[in-house]
Amino acid sequence: MSDLRKTSVQDLLRSTDLDREVLVRGWVRTRRGNKYVQFIALNDGSTIHTIQVVADAEIFPEENLKEVTTGSCLAVRGKLVASQGKGQAVEIQASEIEVLGTTNPEEYPLQKRGSDQKGISLEALREIAHLRPRTNTFGAVLRIRHAMAFAIHKYFNDNGYFYVHTPIITGSDAEGAGQMFRVTTLPEQNPPLDEAGQVDYKQDFFGKATNLTVSGQLEGELAAMALGKIYTFGPTFRAENSNTARHLAEFWMIEPEVAFNDLHDNMDLAEDFLRSLVRYALEHCADDLQFLNDQYDKELLNRLKFVVDNEFQRLTYTEAVEILKSAKQKFEFPVDWGTDLQSEHERYLVEKHFKKPVILTNYPKEIKAFYMKLDDDGRTVRAMDVLFPGIGEIIGGSQREEDLQKLVTRMREMHVPEEDLWWYLDTRRYGTAPHAGFGLGFERLILFVTGMSNIRDVIPFPRFPKSAEF
Amino acid sequence: MSDLRKTSVQDLLRSTDLDREVLVRGWVRTRRGNKYVQFIALNDGSTIHTIQVVADAEIFPEENLKEVTTGSCLAVRGKLVASQGKGQAVEIQASEIEVLGTTNPEEYPLQKRGSDQKGISLEALREIAHLRPRTNTFGAVLRIRHAMAFAIHKYFNDNGYFYVHTPIITGSDAEGAGQMFRVTTLPEQNPPLDEAGQVDYKQDFFGKATNLTVSGQLEGELAAMALGKIYTFGPTFRAENSNTARHLAEFWMIEPEVAFNDLHDNMDLAEDFLRSLVRYALEHCADDLQFLNDQYDKELLNRLKFVVDNEFQRLTYTEAVEILKSAKQKFEFPVDWGTDLQSEHERYLVEKHFKKPVILTNYPKEIKAFYMKLDDDGRTVRAMDVLFPGIGEIIGGSQREEDLQKLVTRMREMHVPEEDLWWYLDTRRYGTAPHAGFGLGFERLILFVTGMSNIRDVIPFPRFPKSAEF
Numbered sequence: 001m002s003d004l005r006k007t008s009v010q011d012l013l014r015s016t017d018l019d020r021e022v023l024v025r026g027w028v029r030t031r032r033g034n035k036y037v038q039f040i041a042l043n044d045g046s047t048i049h050t051i052q053v054v055a056d057a058e059i060f061p062e063e064n065l066k067e068v069t070t071g072s073c074l075a076v077r078g079k080l081v082a083s084q085g086k087g088q089a090v091e092i093q094a095s096e097i098e099v100l101g102t103t104n105p106e107e108y109p110l111q112k113r114g115s116d117q118k119g120i121s122l123e124a125l126r127e128i129a130h131l132r133p134r135t136n137t138f139g140a141v142l143r144i145r146h147a148m149a150f151a152i153h154k155y156f157n158d159n160g161y162f163y164v165h166t167p168i169i170t171g172s173d174a175e176g177a178g179q180m181f182r183v184t185t186l187p188e189q190n191p192p193l194d195e196a197g198q199v200d201y202k203q204d205f206f207g208k209a210t211n212l213t214v215s216g217q218l219e220g221e222l223a224a225m226a227l228g229k230i231y232t233f234g235p236t237f238r239a240e241n242s243n244t245a246r247h248l249a250e251f252w253m254i255e256p257e258v259a260f261n262d263l264h265d266n267m268d269l270a271e272d273f274l275r276s277l278v279r280y281a282l283e284h285c286a287d288d289l290q291f292l293n294d295q296y297d298k299e300l301l302n303r304l305k306f307v308v309d310n311e312f313q314r315l316t317y318t319e320a321v322e323i324l325k326s327a328k329q330k331f332e333f334p335v336d337w338g339t340d341l342q343s344e345h346e347r348y349l350v351e352k353h354f355k356k357p358v359i360l361t362n363y364p365k366e367i368k369a370f371y372m373k374l375d376d377d378g379r380t381v382r383a384m385d386v387l388f389p390g391i392g393e394i395i396g397g398s399q400r401e402e403d404l405q406k407l408v409t410r411m412r413e414m415h416v417p418e419e420d421l422w423w424y425l426d427t428r429r430y431g432t433a434p435h436a437g438f439g440l441g442f443e444r445l446i447l448f449v450t451g452m453s454n455i456r457d458v459i460p461f462p463r464f465p466k467s468a469e470f
Numbered sequence: 471m472s473d474l475r476k477t478s479v480q481d482l483l484r485s486t487d488l489d490r491e492v493l494v495r496g497w498v499r500t501r502r503g504n505k506y507v508q509f510i511a512l513n514d515g516s517t518i519h520t521i522q523v524v525a526d527a528e529i530f531p532e533e534n535l536k537e538v539t540t541g542s543c544l545a546v547r548g549k550l551v552a553s554q555g556k557g558q559a560v561e562i563q564a565s566e567i568e569v570l571g572t573t574n575p576e577e578y579p580l581q582k583r584g585s586d587q588k589g590i591s592l593e594a595l596r597e598i599a600h601l602r603p604r605t606n607t608f609g610a611v612l613r614i615r616h617a618m619a620f621a622i623h624k625y626f627n628d629n630g631y632f633y634v635h636t637p638i639i640t641g642s643d644a645e646g647a648g649q650m651f652r653v654t655t656l657p658e659q660n661p662p663l664d665e666a667g668q669v670d671y672k673q674d675f676f677g678k679a680t681n682l683t684v685s686g687q688l689e690g691e692l693a694a695m696a697l698g699k700i701y702t703f704g705p706t707f708r709a710e711n712s713n714t715a716r717h718l719a720e721f722w723m724i725e726p727e728v729a730f731n732d733l734h735d736n737m738d739l740a741e742d743f744l745r746s747l748v749r750y751a752l753e754h755c756a757d758d759l760q761f762l763n764d765q766y767d768k769e770l771l772n773r774l775k776f777v778v779d780n781e782f783q784r785l786t787y788t789e790a791v792e793i794l795k796s797a798k799q800k801f802e803f804p805v806d807w808g809t810d811l812q813s814e815h816e817r818y819l820v821e822k823h824f825k826k827p828v829i830l831t832n833y834p835k836e837i838k839a840f841y842m843k844l845d846d847d848g849r850t851v852r853a854m855d856v857l858f859p860g861i862g863e864i865i866g867g868s869q870r871e872e873d874l875q876k877l878v879t880r881m882r883e884m885h886v887p888e889e890d891l892w893w894y895l896d897t898r899r900y901g902t903a904p905h906a907g908f909g910l911g912f913e914r915l916i917l918f919v920t921g922m923s924n925i926r927d928v929i930p931f932p933r934f935p936k937s938a939e940f
Binding site: 006008010025026027028044045046071072073075100101102103104107108110130131133134138139142143145146149150153154157160162163164165166167168169170171172179181182183184185188189191193198199205206207208210212219222223225226227228229234235237239241249250252259260402423424426427428429430431432433434459460461463465466467468469470 | 476478480495496497498514515516541542543545570571572573574577578600601603604608609612613615616619620623624627630632633634635636637638639640641642649651652653654655658659661663668669675676677678680682689692693695696697698699704705707709711719720722729730872893894896897898899900901902903904929930931933935936937938939940
């Protein structure tokens with residue numbers, strides 16, 4: 001059966017070259033029919049759609065198709081023809097069916113569902129994350145995830161950015177973005193101790209204590225001060241005991257950093273970037289988005305189109321606090337200038353007041369990181385958060401403090417150890433330049449684009465407290 | 471100075487729209503001249519080339535340019551004109567020069583070099599990895615690294631593959647590809663113990679012992695059995711005490727996995743993939759490759775063109791052993807059927823015997839991993855290694871064993887715990903299919919394409935024993 005060029009289901013469904021011999025391989029979603037003819041819905045992952053294989057009883061008596069059950073793997077040779085039935089333009093009149101892999105219907109966890117999620121919850125599918133890519137929902141999510149990753153690389157490549165791989169294992173714990181995972185090869189019991197009775201990390205693999213990175217930003221800034229426009233796209237980690245639908249212990253982050261950009265350039269970049277990505281999804285993932293729209297969230301496509309067609313609302317933190325204070329809505333947490341905004345406040349601004357994505361800027365310096373550029377008033381910094389409906393913060397960024405003395409002052413005020421960050425300070429010491437950047441949580445983007453509601457359902461193998469399966 | 475649209479040096483050098491006002495920002499590589507005129511070579515990372523800024527003494531007396539030293543950062547406004555001098559087509563007649571960031575020439579580690587590496591070795595530059603992207607060599611390497619990463623994503627996207635993010639933190643240590651780093655949040659001293667006196671990992675963050683992944687292959691196979699054609703591109707880790715020019719503790723790997731591919735399809739994919747990548751580099755990185763060719767390795771461009779223009783030599787391990795046994799060359803390690811080939815043997819085959827890239831297949835099962843498909847003779851497996859001149863193994867892969875019983879038998883023979891890999895075995899239990907894949911070490915690809923000789927010089931921040939700086 002290997003003499004015909006392999007064809008994907010996607011290719012066949014789009015083909016107008018009919019009445020030719022084809023070979024297709026894939027997995028059975030359903031089989032139904034009568035004593036004259038059997039219809040097999042075959043999927044190979046290239047698209048959410050199945051191709052219909054028509055098995056005439058004269059060639060394939062039903063008793064010969066006993067192994068053609070949901071989940072089994074077939075190679076089918078036959079003629080691609082215009083379909084007689086509804087629901088598909090083309091189908092395959094089978095001349096040969098080979099069962100490559102059987103599936104015992106009594107044991108197969110996805111047996112009951114066939115091609116949709118009926119009879120099994122998203123929660124239950126998380127327990128069989130090794131099989132859930134075989135469902136329509138996770139097939140759609142993973143194809144969209146791919147499309148978004150590619151769109152990100154394409155956007156930056158087309159615009160003259162260079163992709164930089166910042167380190168995953170880091171010897172510095174300076175940014176303080178969150179709790180870190182320790183990385184070690186020392187004995188798990190009775191590690192070597194130094195003279196002070198502390199663990200002697202000089203004897204560890206890297207000769208010092210090391211952790212998993214929480215952000216590639218600081219190293220990204222080093223690269224931007226040489227290559228001009230860079231971005232990172234890699235895994236980041238938080239060892240926080242957050243069992244929520246919005247947090248993962250291991251997630252992917254995109255962090256562009258641009259020499260000579262100020263806060264306004266940074267906002268322009270973030271907005272153009274996000275709208276380009278959503279536009280790419282609408283153009284390249286129409287079938288998968290339509291499925292998710294129909295199955296889970298009837299407003300999904302409208303919401304995506306709205307983001308593409310409308311500019312984000314930009315305002316300062318100070319203006320936002322005024323709006324929140326005069327809002328008729330009662331909040332659980334009080335709003336006062338200087339406190340961080342809670343999720344309920346962000347949702348009010350995005351979903352009720354402006355009814356569009358919002359970029360908040362110029363936050364009080366006390367609630368933001370040491371590296372953000374101080375505003376002239378000395379009270380706020382050139383931070384920006386992009387807030388999305390249903391998601392909350394999808395991007396956080398800032399113009400960076402490029403003045404060595406101001407940066408060192410902020411580090412001292414915030415107890416960030418200068419000696420650990422000598423290399424970072426060198427960027428301000430030698431040919432410093434204004435620059436800005438931000439971080440986009442990749443899974444939060446995928447949550448928004450797919451309309452899924454739990455972040456554990458938009459990454460293939462989620463890591464969270466008490467779970468590192470597969 | 472912010473009213474003009476920002477332009478990159480790359481854009482300006484390619485521009486034919488002359489005699490217009492431009493604004494360019496970048497870092498000074500050199501300044502030279504006389505009392506009438508000063509020439510500033512400005513680079514912004516967009517290209518290896520600098521643009522010449524001409525500062526006439528009538529507007530810019532030399533004493534006003536004291537801060538314009540190597541490494542300082544400038545914003546220059548002026549007119550883009552055809553160059554009077556040699557070596558460049560265009561230059562900027564400066565009307566305004568703003569120093570954005572100074573550099574003290576007495577302190578700047580890259581002061582002596584200006585635009586080339588003279589006066590500072592690659593070894594010394596590793597100690598200042600935070601500044602080395604500012605050199606021509608590392609600028610070139612990092613731009614090529616970007617281009618290769620993008621070419622990889624583009625190749626797979628154009629060919630219908632889906633990018634899958636396999637987990638970095640893993641609870642399984644099953645593949646045995648190498649020593650692993652432990653990931654933990656337990657107290658570094660006196661961790662909780664269980665009743666048997668062992669560390670109680672049930673109390674660790676993930677409720678079990680976890681490590682950094684050595685490969686995404688097994689999870690990639692799960693995805694391929696649903697989406698058909700997938701690839702991974704992520705960091706992988708080896709906690710081996712290898713202080714060599716070929717090994718890193720943290721490196722990036724690309725692992726495609728394809729349902730319905732056999733060993734021959736796998737070889738075809740590997741060869742087409744590698745040749746496409748090298749062709750992309752030749753087409754998109756001409757300036758950077760020319761620099762590396764001139765500076766380090768006069769055969770680099772010829773070697774790259776040779777790979778694009780010539781098919782790889784394919785032969786079995788058994789045939790290779792015969793060739794090596796009858797070779798006139800004396801080897802340090804003896805060659806005998808059943809033993810793994812050493813670097814000297816691979817180099818002989820690639821560099822002396824065939825004088826081209828080689829794909830070796832069908833290795834003895836004893837020296838390959840448990841998941842490789844057994845050949846009909848029961849002695850060899852459908853493995854393949856792609857060997858490159860100067861690099862050795864750049865790709866390792868195989869057709870996978872899709873038969874559940876044969877796979878379980880191999881696991882038992884090789885003492886791979888079945889209970890840890892129940893999820894992997896499920897792919898063979900439910901709708902199994904022939905499939906194949908391979909792993910490409912990204913840094914080894916970059917070594918080949920750049921002609922650099924130490925793997926620590928082709929990743930921005932290398933991690934190796936006793937070193938996790940920056």
